[in-house]
Amino acid sequence: MQAEIITVGTELLLGETVDLHSSFLSRECVSLGIEVILHTSVGDDANRLLEVLRSAHARSKLVFLCGGLGPTMDDLTKETLAEFIGVNLVQDPEVTGRLERYFSNRGRSMPANNYKQTFVFPGGTVFQNDHGTAPGLAVSHHDVTYVLLPGPPNELIPMFEKSVRPFLLQQFYGKQAIVSQPLSFFGIGESLLEEKIKDLIQQYGNPVIATYAKEAGVVLRLTSKAKDERSARALIEPVKKEILARVGDFCFSEEDRSLEEVLVSSLAAQGRTVSVAESCTGGLLSELLTSVPGSSEVFRGGFVSYSAESKNQIVQVPADVLEKHGTVSFQVAEILAENTRRQFGTDFALSITGVAGPASVENKPVGLVYIGLKEAGSPARVYCYRLRGTRRRIRLLAAKHACFILQQRLKKGETTR
Amino acid sequence: MQAEIITVGTELLLGETVDLHSSFLSRECVSLGIEVILHTSVGDDANRLLEVLRSAHARSKLVFLCGGLGPTMDDLTKETLAEFIGVNLVQDPEVTGRLERYFSNRGRSMPANNYKQTFVFPGGTVFQNDHGTAPGLAVSHHDVTYVLLPGPPNELIPMFEKSVRPFLLQQFYGKQAIVSQPLSFFGIGESLLEEKIKDLIQQYGNPVIATYAKEAGVVLRLTSKAKDERSARALIEPVKKEILARVGDFCFSEEDRSLEEVLVSSLAAQGRTVSVAESCTGGLLSELLTSVPGSSEVFRGGFVSYSAESKNQIVQVPADVLEKHGTVSFQVAEILAENTRRQFGTDFALSITGVAGPASVENKPVGLVYIGLKEAGSPARVYCYRLRGTRRRIRLLAAKHACFILQQRLKKGETTR
Numbered sequence: 001m002q003a004e005i006i007t008v009g010t011e012l013l014l015g016e017t018v019d020l021h022s023s024f025l026s027r028e029c030v031s032l033g034i035e036v037i038l039h040t041s042v043g044d045d046a047n048r049l050l051e052v053l054r055s056a057h058a059r060s061k062l063v064f065l066c067g068g069l070g071p072t073m074d075d076l077t078k079e080t081l082a083e084f085i086g087v088n089l090v091q092d093p094e095v096t097g098r099l100e101r102y103f104s105n106r107g108r109s110m111p112a113n114n115y116k117q118t119f120v121f122p123g124g125t126v127f128q129n130d131h132g133t134a135p136g137l138a139v140s141h142h143d144v145t146y147v148l149l150p151g152p153p154n155e156l157i158p159m160f161e162k163s164v165r166p167f168l169l170q171q172f173y174g175k176q177a178i179v180s181q182p183l184s185f186f187g188i189g190e191s192l193l194e195e196k197i198k199d200l201i202q203q204y205g206n207p208v209i210a211t212y213a214k215e216a217g218v219v220l221r222l223t224s225k226a227k228d229e230r231s232a233r234a235l236i237e238p239v240k241k242e243i244l245a246r247v248g249d250f251c252f253s254e255e256d257r258s259l260e261e262v263l264v265s266s267l268a269a270q271g272r273t274v275s276v277a278e279s280c281t282g283g284l285l286s287e288l289l290t291s292v293p294g295s296s297e298v299f300r301g302g303f304v305s306y307s308a309e310s311k312n313q314i315v316q317v318p319a320d321v322l323e324k325h326g327t328v329s330f331q332v333a334e335i336l337a338e339n340t341r342r343q344f345g346t347d348f349a350l351s352i353t354g355v356a357g358p359a360s361v362e363n364k365p366v367g368l369v370y371i372g373l374k375e376a377g378s379p380a381r382v383y384c385y386r387l388r389g390t391r392r393r394i395r396l397l398a399a400k401h402a403c404f405i406l407q408q409r410l411k412k413g414e415t416t417r
Numbered sequence: 418m419q420a421e422i423i424t425v426g427t428e429l430l431l432g433e434t435v436d437l438h439s440s441f442l443s444r445e446c447v448s449l450g451i452e453v454i455l456h457t458s459v460g461d462d463a464n465r466l467l468e469v470l471r472s473a474h475a476r477s478k479l480v481f482l483c484g485g486l487g488p489t490m491d492d493l494t495k496e497t498l499a500e501f502i503g504v505n506l507v508q509d510p511e512v513t514g515r516l517e518r519y520f521s522n523r524g525r526s527m528p529a530n531n532y533k534q535t536f537v538f539p540g541g542t543v544f545q546n547d548h549g550t551a552p553g554l555a556v557s558h559h560d561v562t563y564v565l566l567p568g569p570p571n572e573l574i575p576m577f578e579k580s581v582r583p584f585l586l587q588q589f590y591g592k593q594a595i596v597s598q599p600l601s602f603f604g605i606g607e608s609l610l611e612e613k614i615k616d617l618i619q620q621y622g623n624p625v626i627a628t629y630a631k632e633a634g635v636v637l638r639l640t641s642k643a644k645d646e647r648s649a650r651a652l653i654e655p656v657k658k659e660i661l662a663r664v665g666d667f668c669f670s671e672e673d674r675s676l677e678e679v680l681v682s683s684l685a686a687q688g689r690t691v692s693v694a695e696s697c698t699g700g701l702l703s704e705l706l707t708s709v710p711g712s713s714e715v716f717r718g719g720f721v722s723y724s725a726e727s728k729n730q731i732v733q734v735p736a737d738v739l740e741k742h743g744t745v746s747f748q749v750a751e752i753l754a755e756n757t758r759r760q761f762g763t764d765f766a767l768s769i770t771g772v773a774g775p776a777s778v779e780n781k782p783v784g785l786v787y788i789g790l791k792e793a794g795s796p797a798r799v800y801c802y803r804l805r806g807t808r809r810r811i812r813l814l815a816a817k818h819a820c821f822i823l824q825q826r827l828k829k830g831e832t833t834r
Contacts, residue, residue: 002547013453015443016629019436023460026432036430037465041439041456048454212433276721282707286721290699293775293808303720304693304703310718310761344727358710369596390571391710410802 001172002037003029003062006052008077009151010043021066021149021156030210031180031223032168034062039163044074046083053084057144062172069134078137078146080218082121085141089119095126095135102133131155134203138167145171176225179232181207181240182256186217186404188247193218196247200239207236209243216400219256252407259403260288264408267298274406275344276302277315277336278399279327279353280369285399300344305336308356317341326362328353330370334380337372348409349374350402357391369398373405418589419454420446420479423469425494426459426568430632438566440481440571442633445577447627448640449585450598451479461491463500470501474561479589484568486551488530494565495554499538502558506536512543512552519550544580548572555584562588593642596649598624599673603634603821605664610635613664617656624653626660633817636673653768676820677705683827684715692761692825693719694732694753695730695743695816696770697786702816717761722753732756743779745770745788754789765826766791774808786815790822 005025009061011017018257029036037060042048056063068077082089096118103110120126121272127136127149134150136159147164149156161353169178185193190213194201197220201209205223222239226232244251253262267274286302289295305311310326312319317335325331335353341349354369355361374380385401387394422442428434439456446453458523459465464800473480483496501505513535520527534551537543544553544566551567553576564581566573586595607630611618614637618626624641639656643649661668670679684691693702703719706712722728725744729736734752744747750768758766771786772778784804791797802810802818 012440012456013443014447014629015440015445015453018440019456023429023435026430028432032432035459037462038430039429039436039456039458040467043454045454052455068752109710163432199632212431233575278700278703281704282712282716283695283703283719283721286695286700286723287698287704290721290723291809291812295699296723299723301721301723302700304700304707304718306703306707306716306718314718314760315764345730385696392708395708408543 001034001062002060003034003064004038004040004056004060005036005064005066006049006056007039007041007151008044008049008064008068009041010045010074012041013043020153021151024153025064025066025160026047027212028165029282032165032178032411033170033208033223034172044068044076046076046080048203049077049080050084053081057084057142061144063144063146065146065148066156067149069137069148069150071116071119071133071407073112075116078119078121081139081146081148085139085146087122087139087141090122091115091118091122092126092135095120098135099133124167125167127159127167129155129159131160132160136164136341138164173225176227177229177232178223178225179229179236181222181236181254183220183222183240183243183251184217184222184253184255184257184259184262185247185250186252186259186400188218188250190218192221193247193250197243200242204239207239209239216396217252217259221256232393252404252411258288259400259407261292263403263407263410264289264292264295264298264363266407270410271313272348272410273298273300273344273346274348274350275300275340275346276338276349277351277400278302278304279306279311279336279351280356281354281395281399281402282306284395285350285352285388285402288399288403300346302344303336303340311336315343326364328355328361328364328368328370330382330384333370333372333382337374337380337382341374341376347376348406350406351403352398354385354387354398356394356398367394369394369401371398371402371405373402373409375409418451418479419477419553420451420481421455421457421473422453422481422483423466423479424456424458424483424568425461425466425485426458427462427491429458430460437570438568441574442481442483442569442577444629445582449582449589449595450625450640450642451585451589460728461485463493463494463497464504466494466497467501472551472657473526474501474559476567478561478783479585480561480563482563482565483573483622486534486554486565486567488528488550491530493534495536495538498556498563498565502563503557504539504556504558507539508532508535509537509543509552512537515545515552515580516550516809517770542584544584546572546574546576547579551809553581553590555581590642593644594646594649595640595642596646596653597724598639598653598658598671600637600639600668601670601672601674601676601679602637602664602667603669603676603817605635605667607635610637610664612793614660617659621656624656626656634669634812636675640674658802669821669828675705676817676824678709680820680827681706681709681712681715682731683824685711687827689765689827690715690763691765691767692717692719692757693766693819694757694768695719695721696723696728696768697724697773698769698771698812698816698819699773701812702767702769702819705820706817717763719761720753730755732760743781745772745778745787747799747801750787750789750799751791754791754797758791758793764793765823767820767823769815771802771811771815772805773811773815784811786811786818788815788819788822790819792826 124139336351541556753768
């Protein structure tokens with residue numbers, strides 16, 4: 001089935017807002033087996049929107065419209081669609097009640113403007129908005145289904161997950177169940193991952209196997225359809241097992257989660273703590289770990305020992321070691337990890353020293369990175385990488401590799417101690 | 418004049434890539450006085466692209482096409498446009514020579530595929546690509562100008578700035594000069610900023626005054642047109658002066674730059690150094706500062722004192738102060754800044770302690786943040802904020818406020834010591 005996505009808002013055409021909804025909804029459509037054939041962004045302009053609706057109607061069976069459901073005069077998505085399909089919107093008592101309660105719970109009376117948001121399509125579907133005032137709407141006309149969603153991401157995304165995905169499944173698959181199983185990988189490129197499982201991708205159509213590259217790492221998604229969830233799940237299991245037998249060393253989660261989230265969860269589950277010493281990543285590893293709510297359970301703190309002096313004076317790397325081996329060296333990574341673990345009194349410490357670029361350092365090439373892992377009671381281990389990309393990318397990959405190293409250590413449990 | 422932007426690539430419709438080009442080009446068009454009326458993303462599909470070109474041709478005088486200029490079979494933007502306007506592409510000797518040199522400089526012979534990229538529109542314009550193999554192209558047909566740009570951002574953006582902007586100015590404004598003057602603000606919201614200069618926005622049409630919100634901060638842009646650059650500049654000066662007289666306290670740069678870039682430059686210009694101690698921002702302030710190339714000149718390092726113990730053991734905040742006032746307090750921010758400056762031996766130290774959320778800490782509300790600034794020879798100053806938003810946003814605003822505080826201090830020069 002073919003779908004298209006229309007985002008509405010003059011701020012998009014002024015370049016003030018980046019359209020993230022089209023990529024979000026497109027990914028969701030891929031996982032539902034729906035083919036997206038076009039994205040369009042249009043301003044708050046009824047005539048232009050009508051023109052776009054006419055083209056969409058002729059092409060697609062499913063049309064998403066995002067934005068323009070607000071209470072003001074320039075919010076005209078719903079009204080324009082109603083005009084296009086030739087229906088009159090009707091006031092919905094349930095939506096009205098919910099909106100009035102929304103305001104009274106905040107100690108305010110409902111502004112007259114907002115009554116605009118209580119009007120819906122006759123015979124259509126209403127999706128409750130748990131995070132704002134504009135309800136989502138769906139209506140079918142001449143075999144085309146229109147799904148209208150509010151513009152703010154913190155309203156659209158939860159609404160999609162809670163109500164719209166089930167609606168689409170019901171609408172387009174009826175009693176069929178769809179199960180989607182992500183696998184998160186790091187340390188293997190998308191091409192190599194695909195290469196390793198190419199025969200499986202070709203052999204299986206149900207589940208469909210698809211990979212997509214994230215900013216760091218790759219997510220592989222297995223999606224199956226069957227008469228019920230249990231049967232759909234059963235189709236996935238043997239394929240998942242075969243994939244993990246081949247490339248499981250690079251799989252850090254059977255959910256679509258970031259490395260830092262998985263690492264913080266693993267540390268918390270094992271009751272372990274970590275501290276870090278960063279040079280070329282300049283605080284990024286700490287920032288990633290502490291971006292996870294609840295990280296204070298496992299992350300004690302860290303040093304950003306950016307200058308050579310601070311490596312010596314703050315983290316006590318001996319001056320002769322810095323002198324002899326340079327700040328970007330196996331030995332400095334080792335001592336940074338050891339001293340950091342001791343000073344913070346944590347179970348683990350990670351250290352990173354390297355050359356993020358753009359210029360080389362100590363005649364060492366851009367992208368050379370040493371990562372140390374020290375664990376109480378074991379000697380420190382140091383890993384060496386040659387990373388490629390911009391300064392920003394090298395820093396990100398270095399911080400993610402550090403997370404991956406510790407996550408792999410935790411995955412092995414106590415046995416390798 | 419009306420323009421539209423077409424981005425080409427199946428990865429956009431799969432949601433694997435977010436379309437950043439449309440917002441980039443839209444902002445550029447705004448600053449050139451060109452109205453963008455539509456964005457479209459289409460897959461690597463010649464028939465669909467032809468359909469989109471037909472609609473665009475009927476609507477717009479300027480059509481950008483981004484992506485699909487690569488060497489492979491599925492790159493078909495140029496070929497499809499040639500079909501649409503009914504011309505045959507011709508091989509360009511200069512482009513061929515440049516491409517052959519591109520490969521020979523890398524010690525490789527040019528793959529046969531890449532000869533596809535040496536074909537251009539007869540009578541069209543070629544934009545040299547300094548960062549890749551696909552040249553940019555422009556061609557006019559029936560009073561519509563098509564501008565074709567390569568998909569990778571690190572090729573498109575420099576090409577636009579170096580060649581396409583001057584081309585558009587020449588094409589659409591002839592001998593008129595356009596001058597654009599950005600002013601970067603922090604600590605004042607977009608609405609309040611607009612409110613303060615509303616009369617100026619209404620009074621002046623040349624220069625046009627436009628504001629747009631960045632992730633943190635606001636950029637205001639003055640754009641004037643005149644017969645030459647000097648006259649255009651002269652139109653801007655009095656308006657800029659009036660704006661700065663009203664809201665100059667919030668302006669940290671007369672370029673469109675990030676706070677951390679400006680701060681690193683200011684520190685370098687004054688030969689000063691800084692260190693930091695971070696609690697709730699968890700390394701983000703360090704990360705921002707060290708994301709700027711050359712920051713090692715001015716940034717010595719920092720503490721991420723995330724746990725209460727690390728504030729005591731690593732940064733030596735006395736236990737009784739932590740006990741009495743709590744980790745999120747004026748006193749702790751003050752001592753963190755003082756001790757950090759002393760330990761790192763820097764001219765300045767910044768400290769941040771606060772509640773990033775989602776949960777409150779020590780019965781202190783989410784968003785409460787204390788920022789300390791210590792300068793050698795002066796008592797520490799502590800600033801208190803009540804920030805709003807998600808955990809991610811509170812952390813970002815806290816780190817940016819810290820940059821702003823120090824930048825404002827540096828702007829005042831030596832006089833306030």
